Amino acid sequence: MTTSTVSIEPLALHIGLVGLAIFIGYWILEALVWVEEVLWLDTGVEIIAHVPLFPFAMIGGIIVQVFMTRYDKNDIVDRQIVSRIQNTALDLLIVSALATLSLQVIGDNLWEFIILAVVGVVLNVIMFIYLAPRMIPHFWFERGIGDFGQSMGVAATGIMLMKIVDPEQKTPAMKAFGYKQIFFEPMVGGGLVTAAAMPLIINFGAVPFLIATTLLTVAFWLLGVLYFGKNKQNERRE
Structure with a gap:
């Protein structure tokens, strides 16, 4: 109604x-x-x-x-009307994100881009194949592919991949991705941490900032594997 x-x-x-x-x-x-x-x-x-x-x-x-x-x-x-607006906005977001890529910047820094791309792709594939099944209790592939796509580029990439593997949204992957973004975006995805990165690097140096972010990354990996992964194993046993 x-x-x-x-x-x-x-x-x-x-x-x-x-x-x-x-x-x-x-x-x-x-x-x-x-x-x-x-x-x-x-x-x-x-x-x-x-x-x-x-x-x-x-x-x-x-x-x-x-x-x-x-x-x-x-x-x-009406949820259906909201979904129509959402799907239209997502399509526009994906097209806009892809269309605004600067080929000139990539061409001027080609070798650096290749190194970052190769290392990033290999790391993301390993994380997706190894960590996603161990960290995500349910529908790990559909949910993990969104995070994989976002790690490979922007949120629009992850959304596009989720729409490919789950076009009718039969799994809660899209909703889970949206709820995750509520906490992720204000902090890391162009949020406070992203905005504060350069001032922190300038004031404290790149190496201390790298160490701090690495420790945070490892901490969240352990949290995902040891806590959420443990819950997944317990559910399987039950």
Whole structure:
């Protein structure tokens, strides 16, 4: 159930709700930028200013969803319409991400790109084949392929691969990926850690930053294998 076309077009209403989520995310970002400028004006340090809008738009989406869940007594939000908007937006995101690749930059740094590409592909394939089955309790392939694609490029790549292996979304892979992004994007995927990387490297050096990130990576690997992987083994035994 949704609104009647006599009063308002349902598609327009749902697009408006999506726009509202983006609008809320925009003002959250602007507020944090203002706080950063007030607190660190003399130091000249800018971190929040380099964080993209996307993670804050996701937070705005959570706020809109919580509000509508609590106060939408007439079920005016239709899941199928939201899914249509989502699929259209994902298609546009994938095309835009691929179309904005700079071939000139790749050509100017070809050998560096080849080295990074080969090492990255080999590492990601090993992680996908070895870690994903041991860390993800259910539907490891469909869920792991999304993280694999994101590690190979951007989130749009992971989404594209998930749509290929699970076009009808019969598994919870897409939902799991979306929930993961809520925590991932504000921190690493163009979030605070990504924005703070260069200032931290400049202040503390590349080697200490590499050591710190390596330790964090190993810690999360161990958490995934020893905790989530252990739960998966227990479920199999039961």
